[in-house]
Amino acid sequence: MADDDRSPEDDFQELMRQLFGGGAGGIDPEQLSRMSGMDIDPAMMQQIMRQLQGVFANAGDSGISWDMAKRQALHIANQEGLGVTAGQRTDLDxxxxxxxxxLSEATSISDLSAxxxxxxxxxWVEATLTVWQELAEPVATSIADALTTALSEQSPEDMQQLVQGAGRLMRTIGGSLFATQLGQVIGSLSKEVVSGGDVGIPLMPDGQAAILPQNFADFGRDLEVPEDQLALYIATRELAHARLFRHARWLRLHVISQVTDFARGVHVDTDMLEDMASRFDPSQPEELRAALESGALLPPRSEAQNDALARLENLLATIEGWVEVVTEDATSRLPSAPRIAEAVRRRRAVGGPAERALASLVGLEIRPRRMREAAAMWRAVTDAVGPAARDALWDYPDLMPAASxxxxPAALVARLEARARGEEPAPDELDDALARLLAGEFPESGAAGAEQDPEAPEAPGDGDGDESGPAPDDHRPV
Structure with missing residues (x-):
């Protein structure tokens, strides 16, 4: 077929064959210039092809380029080029x-090793990106899978074989688009957080406390409190958060598991995605990008997701409430502490623009809605039994206060006061069973405590002279 007889559709199909066949580096700019209906500059398209080749090379088994998310986040975080001055470091140290x-006067939980x-x-981006990847990967995978399916179903019949053979390629494009959006959110969030534990989930490495001086100055600008008092309050709160997670080694995994349990239930609205795919213009991906940013691709939460979110909110509120009470006791000498505490509480309840963007992108709101109620519970426990007995509730997962x-709180306080008096709670069925097990009273196989039928045939090994029978000192009931 002569070049003059080729239609834009023929050019597009040939482009797809070259792209899916791995020939992105050899795409002819003249061919691209004929695709006037897509309004793509040939030189720009060749640059995009080279970038895509880099994305494909760096994508993992899931088809998602987390390296792209990191580059995007660092680009935004380092835009202003501000570092930490020697004066800022000295003041915060x-x-x-x-x-x-x-803090050592307010809690029995020991100091950090680092x-x-x-x-x-x-x-902050470098230190926390691994956790962000772990939290977002289930949603990224869901979006990549849905995009692959939707685009495949909307492709022309004569291109189905090409599209099916390019599944990983299309999956990578969708996953990388999500990774780019996630990088933008993380980069923007790096301009809002004041400390390592500011978001509430354990993002920093275990036992590491940190403050971001660039954001610390912005946070205190409108509070009208002395900067040294603000630094003391934020430092105390950050240390309390890091100490708790270092002391309760199980807590970090518990929180991450709750978040990932929620994220695994996130699915993409395939009807909306298929509708977008039917009119998708590769030269204008703004509609797909806007849908990712707004959360329009994520359908309403299911009942199971709502239950998972409620469990996560209670867990985060329990953690934040303890941090708030301990920080309040430790900073009681600061005249401005109540005002700073209220500002921190409002900030955690409302969240910043980047935190709201994260909720739209991943479908997860990480604000502890019950923080005031949880703080009141910890205050009642502290007043009743003291800091040591209160902090001992973090020693094991089964001791940690529950949503109930x-x-x-009065019921929890009553149990703790009874324990302090040496009164043990009445044993339940599980306690009785455990006590019998520890005493060596092993249940028979089958119905517990049932007597053997004398007419029943002997089991193998029970006959006379059988060498496999029980030893003389066997403790089974006769």
Whole structure:
């Protein structure tokens, strides 16, 4: 067929064959220039092809280029080029030192093994990206799978073989688009967080406390409180958060598991995605990008997701409530502490623009809605039994207060006071069964405690002279 007789559809199909066949580097600019209906500059398209080849090379088994998310986040975080000055580092180091002493008076949980640090926004991205990847991967995989299916179903019949053979390629494009959006959210979030534990989930490495001086100054600008008092309060709160997760080693995995349990239930609205795919223009991906940013591709939460979200909110509220009470006790010497505490509480309840963008992208709101109720519970426990007995509730997962304890702190306090008096709670069925097991009273196979039928045939090994029978000192009931 002569070049003049070729239609734009023929050119597009040939482009797809070259792209899916791995020939992206050899696409003819003249061919692209004929695709006037797509309004693509040939030189720009060749640059895009080279970028896509890099994406495909860096994508993991899931087809998602997390390296792209990292580059995007670091690009946004480092835009202003501000580092940590020697004066900022000195002031915050002094705040951390005094906060460590005050905190040791308010909690029995021991100090950190690693010294707290001051980090840049880019340093925060580097330190936390691994956790973000773990939290977002289930949603990214769901979107990549749905995009692959939708585009395949909307492709012309004569291109089905090509599209089916390019499944990984299309999956990579969808996953990389999500990774780019996630990188933008993380980069923007790096401009909002003040400390490592500011988001509430354990993002920093275990036992590491940190403050971002660039954002610390922005946070205190409108509070009208002395900067040294604000630094002491934020340092104390950050140390309390890091100490808790280092002390309760199981807690970090518990929180991450709750988040990923929720994320695995997130699915994409395939009807909307198929509708977008039917009119998708590769030169104008803004509609798909806007749908990702707004959360339009994520359907309403299911009942199972709502239950998972409620469990996560209760868990985060329990953690944040403990941090708030301990910080309040440790900073009681600060005249401005109540005002700062209220500002932090409002900030955690409302969230910033980047945090809301994360909720739209992943479908997860990480704000502890019951933080005030949880703080009231921890205050009642502290007043009743003291800091040591209160902090002992973090020693094991089964001791940690549950949602019912947030609803009824008086019942939790009554149990703790009875334990302090040496009174043990009445044993339940599980306690009785465990006691019998520890005493060596092993249940028979079959119905527990049932007597053997004398007419029943003997089991193998029970006959006379059978060498496999029980030893003389066997403890089975006669």
């Amino acid at each position: 002094q705040a951390f030192a005094l906060a460590t002493l005050w 010294p707290p640090t001051t980090i840049t926004r880019g340093g 304890d947030i609803d009824d």
